[in-house]
Amino acid sequence: MSSRDRPAVRLGRWTTPLLVLTGWASVVFAVGTAVHAFVVVDERTLTRMMVLAGADPGQAPVFLVGFRVVGCLYLVGxxxxxxxxxxxxxxxxxxxxxxxNATQAAGVRLVPPEVFTAARERFGVAGVLPSLVTDIGALVLVVVLVTASVITRAAWGQVRPSPGASRP
Incomplete structure (x- = not known):
């Protein structure tokens, strides 16, 4: 189906609020991701996480590189x-x-729990806050966006014209 064949959509009453919510949530999630990937999770935290998990703590530097690459991908996203x-x-x-956001929301389940334990031991609640805000916030954002798109049958809460409506 070409773009010419697709029915036109117009801004719905929720389009602008959804865009603004998404934009500001993305700012918060980018900051949270940066803090988690480059401040909270460092070699010392990862070494402790590996000890807690019964893994070789000597692998922490290699794991850290991979962890930060993934963090950078989420920063870009x-x-x-x-x-x-x-x-x-x-x-x-x-x-x-x-x-x-759907994959970031999965972080709470995919990240080994020892990461959160090590972060909490080292930084207290502040050590787990960036990840929890980012991951749980991403889940909430996905639910809101999917719900709006299901209700309006279009992205961003846009509205499709009624089937009987004439096109200009």
Whole structure:
């Protein structure tokens, strides 16, 4: 189906609030990701995590490189989400935001619990806060965006014209 064949969509009453919510949430998630990947999770925290997990603590430097590469990918993804603040809805941005946030929300389940234990031991609650805010916030954002798109049958809460409506 070409773009010419697709029914036109117009801004719905929730489009702008969803874009603004997504943009600001992406700012918060980018900051949280940066703090988690480059401040909280360092070689010392990872070494402790590996001891807690019964893994070889000598592998912490290698694991840290991989962890930070993934963190950088999420930083880029969250930075793209900030583009929603332009208030110009696009399907590609909607898809990117959904993929980035759905996978980031899975972080609570995918990250070994020993990471959170080591971070809490070293930094207290502040050590787990960036990850929890980012991961749980991403889940909430995904639920809100998917719900809006299911209700309106379009990305960003846009509205499709009624089937009987004439096109200009």
């Amino acid at each position: 969250n930075a793209l989400g900030v583009l929603a603040l332009r208030r110009r809805p696009s399907r590609w941005l909607f898809r990117v935001v959904l993929v980035v």
